Amino acid sequence: MTTTADRATPTTESRITQRRPLGKRIYGFLRSIPTWLLWILVIIWTIPTFSLLVNSFRTRDEQRASGFWNAFRDEGFPTLANYDEVLFPDVGAGLGNALLNSAAIAIVATIIPIAIAAFAAYAFAWIDFKGREWLFIGTVALLAVPTQVSLIPLLSTYSNGVALTLPIIDKTIQLIPDLDLSGSIPAVWLTHTGFALPFAIFLLHNYIAGLPKSIFESASIDGADHFKIFWRLVLPLSVPVLAAFAIFQFLWTWNDYLIALTMIGGNREALPATIVVASLAGEFGAREHLLTAGAFVITVVPLAVFFALQRFFVRGITAGSVKG
Amino acid sequence: MDRVVVTVVGIVAAVGLSGLVFVGINKLYDLTEKRYPLFSATVGALWSVIVFGVLWGNRLIASPVVATLIAVAIGAAAGYLLGVTEAPPRRLAIGAAGGTALGLLLGSSARSQTWPSLDPIGIVIGLVVGTGLAYLLWIARGRKHNLVSRLLLGAAVGWLFGAWLAVDLDGSKAEVFVTAAVLGALVGAAVGYSPYPDGVRRGEIAVASRKYIFLAPALFFVSAALVIPLGRTIWLGFLTGNPRELRWTGLTNYSDILSDPGIINFDGFSGMFSSKLFWLAVVLAVVGIAVGRWTGRTGGTGLGTGFAFTTGSLSLLAGGAALLGFAIFTSIRGTIPNNLWWIFSVIIFAVSLGLAVAVLADRSKGENIAKSLIFLPMAISFVGASVIWRLIYVARPPQDPQTGVFNSLWVMIGEWSNSTAASTVVALILGLIIVALLYLAWRAWQAESNTVLAGSLAVVLVLGWLVYRFVGPGIGGFKVSEVTGEIIADPVLFIQNAPWNNFWMMVVFIWIQTGFAMVIFSAAIKAVPTELLEAARIDGATETQTFWRVTVPQIFPTIGVVVTTLIVTVLKVFDIPKVMTNGNFDTQVLANEMWERAFTQLDFGVGSAVAVLLFVGVLPVMYINVRRMQRERLG
Numbered sequence: 001m002t003t004t005a006d007r008a009t010p011t012t013e014s015r016i017t018q019r020r021p022l023g024k025r026i027y028g029f030l031r032s033i034p035t036w037l038l039w040i041l042v043i044i045w046t047i048p049t050f051s052l053l054v055n056s057f058r059t060r061d062e063q064r065a066s067g068f069w070n071a072f073r074d075e076g077f078p079t080l081a082n083y084d085e086v087l088f089p090d091v092g093a094g095l096g097n098a099l100l101n102s103a104a105i106a107i108v109a110t111i112i113p114i115a116i117a118a119f120a121a122y123a124f125a126w127i128d129f130k131g132r133e134w135l136f137i138g139t140v141a142l143l144a145v146p147t148q149v150s151l152i153p154l155l156s157t158y159s160n161g162v163a164l165t166l167p168i169i170d171k172t173i174q175l176i177p178d179l180d181l182s183g184s185i186p187a188v189w190l191t192h193t194g195f196a197l198p199f200a201i202f203l204l205h206n207y208i209a210g211l212p213k214s215i216f217e218s219a220s221i222d223g224a225d226h227f228k229i230f231w232r233l234v235l236p237l238s239v240p241v242l243a244a245f246a247i248f249q250f251l252w253t254w255n256d257y258l259i260a261l262t263m264i265g266g267n268r269e270a271l272p273a274t275i276v277v278a279s280l281a282g283e284f285g286a287r288e289h290l291l292t293a294g295a296f297v298i299t300v301v302p303l304a305v306f307f308a309l310q311r312f313f314v315r316g317i318t319a320g321s322v323k324g
Numbered sequence: 325m326d327r328v329v330v331t332v333v334g335i336v337a338a339v340g341l342s343g344l345v346f347v348g349i350n351k352l353y354d355l356t357e358k359r360y361p362l363f364s365a366t367v368g369a370l371w372s373v374i375v376f377g378v379l380w381g382n383r384l385i386a387s388p389v390v391a392t393l394i395a396v397a398i399g400a401a402a403g404y405l406l407g408v409t410e411a412p413p414r415r416l417a418i419g420a421a422g423g424t425a426l427g428l429l430l431g432s433s434a435r436s437q438t439w440p441s442l443d444p445i446g447i448v449i450g451l452v453v454g455t456g457l458a459y460l461l462w463i464a465r466g467r468k469h470n471l472v473s474r475l476l477l478g479a480a481v482g483w484l485f486g487a488w489l490a491v492d493l494d495g496s497k498a499e500v501f502v503t504a505a506v507l508g509a510l511v512g513a514a515v516g517y518s519p520y521p522d523g524v525r526r527g528e529i530a531v532a533s534r535k536y537i538f539l540a541p542a543l544f545f546v547s548a549a550l551v552i553p554l555g556r557t558i559w560l561g562f563l564t565g566n567p568r569e570l571r572w573t574g575l576t577n578y579s580d581i582l583s584d585p586g587i588i589n590f591d592g593f594s595g596m597f598s599s600k601l602f603w604l605a606v607v608l609a610v611v612g613i614a615v616g617r618w619t620g621r622t623g624g625t626g627l628g629t630g631f632a633f634t635t636g637s638l639s640l641l642a643g644g645a646a647l648l649g650f651a652i653f654t655s656i657r658g659t660i661p662n663n664l665w666w667i668f669s670v671i672i673f674a675v676s677l678g679l680a681v682a683v684l685a686d687r688s689k690g691e692n693i694a695k696s697l698i699f700l701p702m703a704i705s706f707v708g709a710s711v712i713w714r715l716i717y718v719a720r721p722p723q724d725p726q727t728g729v730f731n732s733l734w735v736m737i738g739e740w741s742n743s744t745a746a747s748t749v750v751a752l753i754l755g756l757i758i759v760a761l762l763y764l765a766w767r768a769w770q771a772e773s774n775t776v777l778a779g780s781l782a783v784v785l786v787l788g789w790l791v792y793r794f795v796g797p798g799i800g801g802f803k804v805s806e807v808t809g810e811i812i813a814d815p816v817l818f819i820q821n822a823p824w825n826n827f828w829m830m831v832v833f834i835w836i837q838t839g840f841a842m843v844i845f846s847a848a849i850k851a852v853p854t855e856l857l858e859a860a861r862i863d864g865a866t867e868t869q870t871f872w873r874v875t876v877p878q879i880f881p882t883i884g885v886v887v888t889t890l891i892v893t894v895l896k897v898f899d900i901p902k903v904m905t906n907g908n909f910d911t912q913v914l915a916n917e918m919w920e921r922a923f924t925q926l927d928f929g930v931g932s933a934v935a936v937l938l939f940v941g942v943l944p945v946m947y948i949n950v951r952r953m954q955r956e957r958l959g
Contacts, residue, residue: 034684037684045701055715141949144942146941
């Protein structure tokens with residue numbers, strides 16, 4: 001008791017003695033406006049996602065009748081009816097199926113580019129050869145190239161193969177046969193892999209090139225070749241950056257709309273979830289209420305990844321952007 | 325359930341197969357030093373598989389399975405024998421025999437429509453040109469390789485063209501046997517003529533092969549998905565017609581695009597000079613210049629121009645420039661100005677808001693929570709974000725309650741400004757805030773803190789205008805009904821009303837990208853050396869001065885990185901306009917224009933030309949990136 005009192009007294013006293021005049025206090029309050037601004041901004045930034053979450057648990061009529069802030073006055077809130085309807089193919093949009101496709105696209109289109117980029121990043125960092133710098137810069141420079149410039153040729157390659165008409169003798173050689181890939185998930189894998197590589201190589205190279213030279217020297221004295229060094233040393237040591245890129249690429253492929261729309265197009269069986277939700281959004285009408293649940297379903301996976309692995313994600317974004 | 329199984333099997337197969345190929349090739353080259361015959365046999369078998377596989381894929385051979393299996397056996401046998409034989413004459417004999425055997429196999433299984441009719445002139449030309457080129461190449465590569473072997477290879481390529489590809493394919497079975505056998509013999513002899521690699525050479529092969537193995541998959545995918553398609557798209561941009569029969573048309577696609585009023589038109593340009601936005605921009609700029617001149621004269625950092633670059637003058641000028649940009653982009657319309665407007669506003673808002681949050685959150689309480697929540701939209705897809713913001717922007721009919729946040733607030737403000745009681749209360753509250761701000765401004769005046777002074781006066785101006793609107797003509801979403809004279813709700817059609825609907829879509833993008841800018845700025849701010857900041861403070865700099873004079877110059881390169889990254893991301897914005905308006909209501913952007921032209925109208929020529937325009941847009945960014953990397957890597 002006494003100790004608490006002893007501790008309490010000086011603070012109370014000092015508060016009284018240091019009590020500042022009214023003007024100073026107003027000034028102090030106004031000086032704290034920046035902090036307030038920050039939190040106001042945070043709230044504004046959160047409202048949209050929050051409103052989606054709340055509305056997805058409201059019935060169609062309630063969503064049309066009042067804003068999300070009235071949800072707690074609704075009867076029967078929260079309801080899972082929208083989710084039920086949107087996920088299962090017999091009743092609703094069949095988003096369940098589409099989620100599987102999204103997973104199939106995102107998982108493969110994450111693992112393959114990581115593997116390929118890791119080999120290449122290692123080669124660019126630790127294998128000496130002529131023209132290495134230029135090849136590296138040229139590859140990485142391509143990360144600014146917009147996806148759109150490749151869509152038409154890639155799609156025609158997937159559907160017709162590649163034929164080369166030789167000049168002078170005027171004969172056509174089919175270099176790549178018609179693989180009939182358009183409308184299929186492998187087409188999306190291949191496209192994502194190609195587009196991901198410049199950034200992946202850039203990110204992984206920055207990290208792998210920064211590994212201490214001594215470990216490579218001692219390993220090669222012990223007789224390890226490049227493949228062994230890569231497999232036994234570089235891969236385990238690069239786990240943080242591999243994870244960073246994996247999250248990046250997973251989010252990018254899961255959230256992708258353009259590439260899947262172009263490469264899969266009309267094949268309803270293979271469509272990923274983003275396209276199904278976007279087409280729901282295009283309907284304007286009867287199934288509008290499903291949109292909230294649908295949008296939340298496709299959002300919840302990246303959000304889970306994001307919250308679970310935020311640290312890696314942030315590291316991936318900042319790596320290479322900030323010197324040091 | 326079936327679909328789950330199929331999906332999982334597909335995933336495992338795709339990943340496993342890619343892994344096996346890579347590990348397998350590495351293991352194969354591990355064999356070179358110690359078990360060379362096995363390596364050699366495998367390489368022989370692999371080449372046979374590749375050649376016969378390609379022919380099989382092109383449907384050029386009959387009974388492909390049998391032929392491929394026999395080819396593998398011959399290739400493996402020849403490879404093994406070459407791997408154990410060191411004497412040059414015997415190696416040559418083995419190579420030629422193996423090649424001839426493979427050639428005869430090819431000749432016997434080639435489909436009849438591939439049988440050439442032999443033409444001596446073509447053969448002579450082919451052989452001469454082939455060996456000639458091989459000789460030149462041998463000189464160009466520094467005379468390192470075995471000349472005879474190279475000449476034989478050149479002769480093989482020349483033979484392939486002269487005897488097979490350049491002639492009519494209506495020959496006899498005998499002719500195809502001869503052609504294929506000679507081709508095989510030439511290639512086989514070229515291989516067999518190469519010297520037997522000793523231990524050192526084999527070690528070199530093992531090491532030198534790694535760079536190719538490690539780089540090949542990446543370079544293959546990058547060229548197949550980016551480099552070659554880029555070239556083909558540029559080429560397609562000069563063609564026209566339906567996708568099956570394209571013909572050359574020169575620059576017509578480009579002139580069509582640039583003269584399309586939907587893509588760019590200046591009709592509204594003169595209207596800009598009667599817009600409030602424009603004149604507000606002019607006023608801000610003039611005031612900014614005046615403030616700069618005035619502080620410059622009274623002893624600011626003039627840099628000899630009599631103009632002081634202070635927070636006040638700079639923010640006024642920047643505000644003026646931003647408003648001017650908006651005035652320009654709301655009057656010059658079309659797809660290209662839209663894209664430029666996207667770049668302009670996303671950079672302004674995402675960079676300034678991202679920087680603001682990074683600074684405000686730095687070392688404040690709850691920094692991590694605040695940053696996570698601002699960053700969260702980065703994880704959400706553009707499709708999801710578009711749906712989310714459609715709910716925020718939705719406009720219900722005037723008689724119904726508004727369910728969107730924006731319209732709900734806007735209509736509520738309208739109701740308040742039309743009720744005497746509510747507008748009085750609002751005006752009183754705003755009045756109190758104004759008084760407080762004026763007091764703050766006075767204190768700032770005394771403390772000579774120009775930033776706070778300018779900031780609070782600016783807010784006072786805005787609030788004063790709000791008070792005027794509340795008490796006077798009214799503000800918010802209402803209108804007076806022409807029929808009954810009643811006051812009714814008047815929601816804004818955020819998504820339909822051009823040109824500002826574009827801006828409301830940019831808000832979605834800004835909502836997402838602010839987190840990106842913030843994370844990078846935050847890392848950059850934390851990387852500013854503390855000694856610098858402390859030194860500045862010891863020298864008596866205020867927080868504001870420290871920020872502008874120390875922190876900002878330190879993070880300036882980072883601002884460049886963020887801006888270039890944003891330009892690339894914004895330029896190809898597609899999902900948001902596609903989902904929210906599909907380019908209707910005057911909201912078309914280049915990426916969606918390209919998609920519409922190429923895949924809806926099937927006009928590959930114009931679609932490619934639009935894609936090329938996008939590519940031209942990122943060229944400056946590519947140049948900057950390359951220069952930056954050169955500086956960092958080549959010193």
